Amino acid sequence: MMLKLLILDRDGVINYDSDAYIKSVDEWIPLPGSIEAIAQLSKAGWTVAIATNQSGIARGYYNIPTLEAMHARMRRLVAEQGGEVGLVVYCPHGPDEGCDCRKPKPGMLKIIAEHYKVPLAGIWFVGDSLGDLEAAKAVDSQPVLVKTGKGEKTQVKNLPVGTLIFDDLAAVAAELINN
Ligand SMILES: O=P(O)(O)OC[C@@H](O)[C@H]1O[C@@H](OP(=O)(O)O)[C@@H](O)[C@@H](O)[C@@H]1O
Numbered sequence: 643m644m645l646k647l648l649i650l651d652r653d654g655v656i657n658y659d660s661d662a663y664i665k666s667v668d669e670w671i672p673l674p675g676s677i678e679a680i681a682q683l684s685k686a687g688w689t690v691a692i693a694t695n696q697s698g699i700a701r702g703y704y705n706i707p708t709l710e711a712m713h714a715r716m717r718r719l720v721a722e723q724g725g726e727v728g729l730v731v732y733c734p735h736g737p738d739e740g741c742d743c744r745k746p747k748p749g750m751l752k753i754i755a756e757h758y759k760v761p762l763a764g765i766w767f768v769g770d771s772l773g774d775l776e777a778a779k780a781v782d783s784q785p786v787l788v789k790t791g792k793g794e795k796t797q798v799k800n801l802p803v804g805t806l807i808f809d810d811l812a813a814v815a816a817e818l819i820n821n
């Protein structure tokens with residue numbers, strides 16, 4: 643049976659985002675219902691992976707141990723709700739480095755798909771920025787926009803055809819679990 647894989651963007655989908663970047667564990671604050679949504683999805687048999695741009699590393703705003711500590715906190719909070727977080731892939735590069743992993747490039751989605759040995763076609767990728775949706779479209783995944791984070795600003799842009807729109811991650815989870 644095919645793995646039920648869901649890929650999430652991080653900032654603005656799981657936790658509050660900030661134009662000043664999320665620079666410490668203390669600044670990493672879950673959005674309402676997001677931890678519970680991930681736990682419910684994983685308990686319902688979904689594998690939840692994450693693909694996140696983290697140019698704050700290249701910009702010197704925080705370092706990799708701090709980023710990993712944020713992710714350890716995220717994993718602990720989800721585990722406390724009986725769920726688990728799968729593979730977390732991040733792009734530590736700056737916009738001018740020409741890497742293959744920074745969204746809107748689909749490199750991180752490809753890494754996740756290869757890790758789980760599943761095709762990316764039709765896999766839901768949930769984000770709050772246009773780059774998230776474009777990354778999904780580039781590999782024939784399903785772009786899903788949430789209105790949290792930068793989502794409401796993104797919603798008025800020229801979205802990839804077929805983009806699904808939900809209020810938040812909890813609404814995405816309810817759709818996937820109940821249908
Ligand atoms: O939403 P994800 O991919 O999880 O992470 C986004 C963050 O890396 C940061 O990405 C930055 O964009 P630039 O990287 O400076 O273009 C800004 O949008 C920040 O507000 C934001 O916190």
Ligand SMILES: [Mg+2]
Pocket residue numbers: 651652653654655659769770771791
């Ligand atoms: Mg985001």
Ligand SMILES: [Zn+2]
Pocket residue numbers: 732733734735741742743744
């Ligand atoms: Zn990169």
